[in-house]
Amino acid sequence: MILLTFSLIATVFLVAVMKKTWRKVTSRESSIDAGLKRRRNRVLIKAVVLMLLFLSMSASIGYVIGQSGAEAAQVWADFAQMRTLGDRISKARTPNGDQGIPWYVEMYKSLEPDVTSLDIVLHRLASEYPSYIARFPDGDVQAPKTMSDLNIGIRRMALLKQQIAVAKTMDGLNESQQSAIWTNEMYPLLKQEDALDNTPK
Numbered sequence: 001m002i003l004l005t006f007s008l009i010a011t012v013f014l015v016a017v018m019k020k021t022w023r024k025v026t027s028r029e030s031s032i033d034a035g036l037k038r039r040r041n042r043v044l045i046k047a048v049v050l051m052l053l054f055l056s057m058s059a060s061i062g063y064v065i066g067q068s069g070a071e072a073a074q075v076w077a078d079f080a081q082m083r084t085l086g087d088r089i090s091k092a093r094t095p096n097g098d099q100g101i102p103w104y105v106e107m108y109k110s111l112e113p114d115v116t117s118l119d120i121v122l123h124r125l126a127s128e129y130p131s132y133i134a135r136f137p138d139g140d141v142q143a144p145k146t147m148s149d150l151n152i153g154i155r156r157m158a159l160l161k162q163q164i165a166v167a168k169t170m171d172g173l174n175e176s177q178q179s180a181i182w183t184n185e186m187y188p189l190l191k192q193e194d195a196l197d198n199t200p201k
Contacts, residue, residue, distance in 0.1 A: 108167030
């Protein structure tokens with residue numbers, strides 16, 4: 001923004017100087033010179049051509065900068081949303097004291113909207129982040145780790161979706177039925193999720 005403001009001020013200043021200089025040139029030339037009008041027209045045409053070239057180049061450069069800025073803004077907005085949703089899911093999954101299976105069933109059911117949203121954000125980041133890093137190689141000094149974390153996050157969301165589906169099947173069942181499903185279906189998914197924390201990055 002500072003550079004754009006400076007450029008606009010410089011452009012206005014140059015136009016004012018050019019206008020003043022043109023007046024000086026025309027005031028010193030002879031009004032009876034037959035070729036004067038032709039020379040003036042040639043100068044004006046060249047000035048207009050240069051101005052149009054300058055404007056087209058400025059527009060092209062501005063468009064590229066605008067696209068890059070929009071891309072960067074989208075990436076960092078997605079990272080912010082990822083952190084917000086991730087924190088909310090982590091807090092929701094942390095029991096306050098000893099909790100039984102019914103608490104976990106309700107907790108998993110309540111997570112579904114945030115898990116769905118976070119899964120969408122993670123997939124979007126996984127597709128847009130490599131392009132962002134290619135365009136801004138200094139934008140993240142830990143780019144390989146960030147990409148690895150995104151992929152792990154996507155796998156975690158897939159497991160969470162399965163856990164939510166299992167929790168839904170447990171809803172309304174008696175304690176022994178819930179315990180059996182927890183042991184046979186939920187526990188293996190939790191073990192797979194724990195293994196993600198040991199994934200090489």
